[in-house]
Amino acid sequence: MHPDYLIVGAGFAGSVCARVLAEAGKAVLLVDKRRHIGGNAYDERDAHGVLIHPYGPHIFHTNSKKVFEYLSRFTAWRFYEHRVLAQVGAQLLPIPINRTTINQLYGLNLSEDEVPSYLEKVRQPRESLQTSEDVVLNSVGLDLCDKFFRGYTKKQWGLELSQLSAGVAARIPTRSNDDDRYFSDSFQFMPAEGYTAMFERMLDHPGIAVRTSCDFKDIRDQHPRAHIIYTGPIDAYFDHCYGALPYRSLSFAHEHLADTAQFQAVGTVNFPNEHAYTRITEFKHLTGQQHVGTSIVREYPQAEGDPYYPVPRPENEALFKRYQALAEAAQGVTFVGRLAQYRYYNMDQIVATALTAAQGLLETQP
Structure with missing residues (x-):
């Protein structure tokens, strides 16, 4: 085939772009170096018949009706509100921190009305919230920070709280009630038959050709007229010419x-x-x-392995900006997704970004 678009990566960003463009009459070739579609959201039954997520849990949640309705074209849903407990000493306590967490941890009996005044007493106010440590100390104080956040952050990111941008910790709320849901979004569901089945339906279109176990580098010169949509690490696209952007792996x-x-x-x-x-x-x-x-x-x-999370630090953002300048100057290529845009996007944010990017391409390249 002679595709109008060559899309690199069959995760949310690439697959959504592929479907939008194909439905507009474009010929799309979607490639992924892995053996399967779905990116990190891919799921499969293990040897014992249990449906698992090989690349760790993917919990869908969004406040965007547009995103939810778009994906609903390709899947039915199972209502699911994710709950998380954190082991602190011998106790398993709700996270995000809520009234139950505080009362059980400290043997208190605070009412919902009393929790804010308790947190006000223990918090360490920060005038400027520059780092994740600033955010956590400003919200819950030193002891809760040490018990729930400091060690977890060190393991997750290989960095201290004080070395991470404020936005990482800001993702986790603190509640004065007993709401123990990890997310508070309007739409909290899981694909009823799994993510892979949803991706299979999304890519089931005569205008989309899918090639897995296919490295972009091996075929990029075969389709010189195709516009590239690239969803992989932006620094890899430019052969790490400014040095490698830090990503955290698992x-x-x-x-x-x-x-x-x-x-x-x-x-x-x-x-x-x-x-x-x-x-x-x-x-x-x-x-x-x-x-x-x-x-x-x-x-x-x-630290090493497949890239999962861009590492949010000011110096990394500065390095990304240099690659972003190259991306904006490059002809015939569009960068979409968590790795390509070096952003800590949730799945719904990636879908929204991909919908916008694909529509933008159709408007500028009719």
Whole structure:
């Protein structure tokens, strides 16, 4: 085929762009170096028949009706509100921190009305919130910071709280009530048949050709007239000419427990302190699947490996800006997604960005 668009990466960014463009009558070639579609959201049944997320848990949540309705074209949904507990000492406590967390941790009996005044007493006010440490201390004070955030951040990012931009910690709210949902978005659902099935439907269009186990570098010269939509790491596209942008990676230890119907009380348990791993997720909570056994995954953050998270620090943002200038000057290529835009996007944000990017291309390249 002679595609109008060559899209690199079959995750949310690439797949959404592919569908929008194909429905507008464009010929699309979508390639991914992995053996499968779906990017990090790919799911599959393990050897025991349990639907798992090989690249760690992906929980869909959004406040965007537009994004939810768009994805609803390709999947039915299962209502699911994610809940997370954090192990602090011998206790398992709700995170984000809420009234229950504070009362159980300190043996108190605060009412909802009393929690804000308690936090006001323990918080360490910061005039300027420049780092994640500023955000956390300004919100909950030193002890809660040390118990829930400091160690977890060190493991997750390989950095101290004081070395991370404020936006990382700002993602996690503090509540004065007993709301123990991890997210508070209007739409909280999981694809009823899994993410991979949703991606398969999204890419099932005569205008889309999909090639997996295909490296962009091996075919980019075969389609010189195609406009490229690139969703991989932006520094890799430019051969790391300014040096490598820092990304945080993960390794996953999957385990099946044949004689255990339920391993833990909630979908995810965080381990902010003593353990080498950051969290354990039990997939049956997420999917609602019935099975005599259960499958879990432990996550171990690491510096090397596939890029998962852009590392939000001012010096990294400055380096990204240099690559961004190259991207804006480049002809015939559009950069979309978490790695291509070096942004800590959630899935719904990536979908929204991809919809906007694809529509923009159709308006400028009719």
